[in-house]
Amino acid sequence: MTAAPTTTRAALHRRRPDPTLVTTVLALTGTIVALQQTLMVPLLPEFPALLGTTAEDASWLVTATLLTSAVATPIVSRLADMHGKRRMMMVCLVLQILGSVLGALGETLAVVVAGRALQGFAAALIPVGISIMRDELPRERVGGAVALMSATLGIGSAAGLPLAGLISAHTSWHALFWVSALMAAAMLVAIPLVVPESTLRAPGSFDGVGAVLLSLALVAFLLPVTKGSHWGWTSETTLVLAVVSVVLLAMWVPWELRTGTPMVDLRTAARRPVLLTNVASVLVGFSMYGNMLSTTQLLQLPQRTGFGFGLDVLQAGLAMVPGGLMMVVLSPASAAITRRWGGRTTLITGALVLAGGYVLRVFLVDQLWQIVVGAMLVSAGTAIAYAAMPTLIMASVPISETASANGLNSLLRAVGTSSASAVVAMILTSTVTSLGDVSLPTLDAFKDIFWVCALAALVSALVAAFLPSAGSAQVPAREQVDRQGEEPEEIVVAGRVTAAGARPVRSAVVTVVDLAGDQVDWARVEPDGSYAIVLPGPGDYLTVTAADGWAPHSEVVRVQGAHVQDIDLGDRLQLAGRVTADGRPVEGALVTMTALAGQVTGTTTTGPDGRYVLPLSTHGRHVVTGVDAGSGRTSSVGVTLTGVPRDVDLDLGPAVGPAVGPVAGEAQPARPRGVAGEGTRTPERIGR
Template sequence: MLAVSVTGFALLQSLVTPVLSEIQANLHTDQKTVTWVLTGYLLAASICTPIVGRVGDRVGKKRVLVTVLVGLSIGSLVAGLATSIGPMIIGRVIQGVGGGVLPLAFGIVRDEFPERKIPGAVGILASLGAVGGGIGIVLAGPIVDTLGYHWLFWLPMIVTILAAIVAHAIIPESLVRTPSKISLLPALLLSTWLVCLLLALSQGGDWGWTSGRTIALTVASLAVAAAWVWVEKRSASPLIDMDMMRLPAVWTANSVALLVGFAMYAAYAFLPQFAQTPGTAGYGFGASITESGLILLPMAVTMFVVGLLSGTLVRLIGPKVVVVTGCLVSASSMAALALAHDEKWEHYLANAIIGVGVGLVLSCLSNLIVAAVPQEQTGVASGINANIRTIGGSIGAAVMAGLVTSSLLPNGLPREAGYTNGFLALAGAFVLAASVALLIPRAGRRGVEKDLTGEPEHPELGLVAAEPAAGGSPSSG
């Protein structure tokens, strides 16, 4: 049931991505505005994910999971009924509440699973969260071709309603609680600086990067972000625990998640648009929605398969090497996409290799976070990691939109150079992520090991070691 919930949320992240151009035409809007169908969803998830994780830790993860699934259903209903771009974006923002599914699922695994099975279960859920995005892009074309784009919302609505019913019936309620109040001021400050930043990034190309509005929004974003950190550090019940964020194992994993999210979500948003560009623009494949989704299918497949195998690699070579390798593999393929604009097979191959890299990174990061914090903070800590990845995705989609649409052809389509510059920027994000990953604290081959006293081998890392099963060795997924 947890796997179904995580997959359903991930599908909603990407189902609309290949059909943004069709939504744009049907709702009579422009390319920059329709991008907020994706960006608004990611922004809402960025804000709601840590809040939902904290609420789950306090009042019960099962209860909050069911509530979040109902929220996803309501958002799908609003978006499915939308006849203009405003209600469509509102529906997608409501769906963004579903970002809380990931921390709640990780928390339930931590509370209910035998300790030796936690790494494998977390790795699988993390892989499903990433792979679902790719699968959504693949499924979007057939759904739209046979039923129409409104069914991109009706079908998830049906699935999430059923998931909420089944979750209520079969998932046990955890007895682990974190008795603390939830402050609204940090959430307000978080949402304010994110909105200011995303508006500046997405509209800077039109307004001018040195225009008064762009500079004012950027300065406001930095000022409010500083205020948010100040409030969080002094709050008796912070939304995001800044002391926890300072643990080397946590801040490095979160920094990598931010950069990988930046590149991954932007790629999801714009690779289909590149493929759908008609040949009259001088590039692109003139692909249908279904064809553009199939080009991304290799990424989803390799991401899932590698995610399942990543635990073995972590035991053999350690988590740091796995994460660095994954980032560099993805960077090389993204750089190839910046130059490979002539043949479809080049995109199939590049996307498959990107999936290998991202699959290695995401499944490993989730286990690092779950192992790094006390059990009662699993929900909020994993929520922060998912949240930071989503924030990265929000920024990445906005930056990519600004780069791609910075120069347009007379027919309104982006120039090829916009995509080239955009994909190179995403490759740079992966390289930077690899550089940050080099700072991940060194651990044993099993990721976290104990000495003969039973204490963590590296207690300064903020890591909590998993107990081996009786008569066996720890298992990692």
């Protein structure tokens, strides 16, 4: 390790911002995001007349925001990790203000849709805000703050319906955009005053190709999901876009696996805690949105249907407010469950409450209070489940990638809500009854929606049951406090991982553990061998570096300030040995190493002394085979590679005749011991 210039004490011990102020400002920002997503929904039936267009074209006011938010969330989150989280939050707020002003001044559908598209950039504020909480809040405050930030999705959505009804009843529809602009402007002023810029940065360059491929794939997927009910689920446009989305994803995945600095680290995303949490997020998002869509429509159906309540937009929105308040009330409880029993238990609990709420809704449909209570129970389950997801994600990814990882999680939740919108629309339009000249959904249609959403919630609980149960899944956080009671600044340790002091080891992973045994951070090495890890403050730490094909490296380092820690893994591990026949070395013999799955993992030929060397690139059970093409003699040995060098000698045994294949139908002589295919030799386990 070589020490870089140490930061000053003022930098190392800067006073942390007020946790309550940071939490409040970020939670308000999240509420604004959810609010502007629903402000337009109650007025969609009126927009065709207001803008002189058709109902199908007016639906682009919602679709444009959905598409932009889906595309912007992973891109903005990745840029936040690389260039600063507060900076990217302010960029999103500026775009939201521009979109709101454009919509407020617009008089045509095209202008208003463009404004709504710009507003969609605000969706990235929630995952970026959650990552700021991890960076800036004390450990004991992170869980509650993240739970509150997650709950803002339900709070803002529930408040948006009555607010839209109230505004539209007393003023022009343009006021909806002005309100959105004013709220975003207030946050644009508050964030620089309250939220400090993160000092943590992810190394590498932005993956432009990956961003374009993912964006196009998302658009090709979400367009038929949101417009399929208008276009027809089996229409040519819907089917073509579905195929295009699959093709683009098939191109995107291998690109992300090959590129040095991917926009979405699929290897990290494939880790069991991250993968299962993201799968559960899709299902919980589906269940959550089904509640909102079905409840508002049920409340507004005419009373003459026999089960509708005939409420107007404002009244229906007010009936949804208790559910939003339930999410606020339960956010501390969900954080407490996570601290006590872990994120997995919290997610399972939330999913089961969500499913139970829907089952009760099937039977509680006669009175208004029953609808409100059922919606509250579903909101309660949503609040508990949503609070666990960011915590589970942040506990399983490098600290420098928290924003992009949460961005992917938010994107998948949006995929779930979009799918719910399509399924709910399909059920409500397929199970209908005629009331005069109008076709309206039946009560059975709503019950079908409740059953489908309950099933999705139960499946999410089943998925969550396979999550690791280690500890409380708390996110890594700073713990040291100096004599003045101030928390030290997190320290970035960077360096390069090389082989024999020169060539970068791209496959290496660096893990940091404190001397109490708790993981602090980890990082996957970039193509040039560079890495960066984040420590909670000065102290002694254990670093462990591992890569397939090299001996692991471990070291205890004392960190006082910013450091550069270069790690040399030495020479590549090798499998070496000697091929002989009749006690004499065999020159030019072919030696292959084959995995038990069938693929060849290495080949070479022997030298004049019969020696061979194969690099060890993968671990696990393999078969090493030697063959003398001239005589047809072969020998195989089973080995288990465990990351240590080993010598394996091969004896080809006595000659068996010329190197020609057997003639079909001829009786074959017994194979001498050591001939390929003998199959009775016990595999040799490699050790030191």
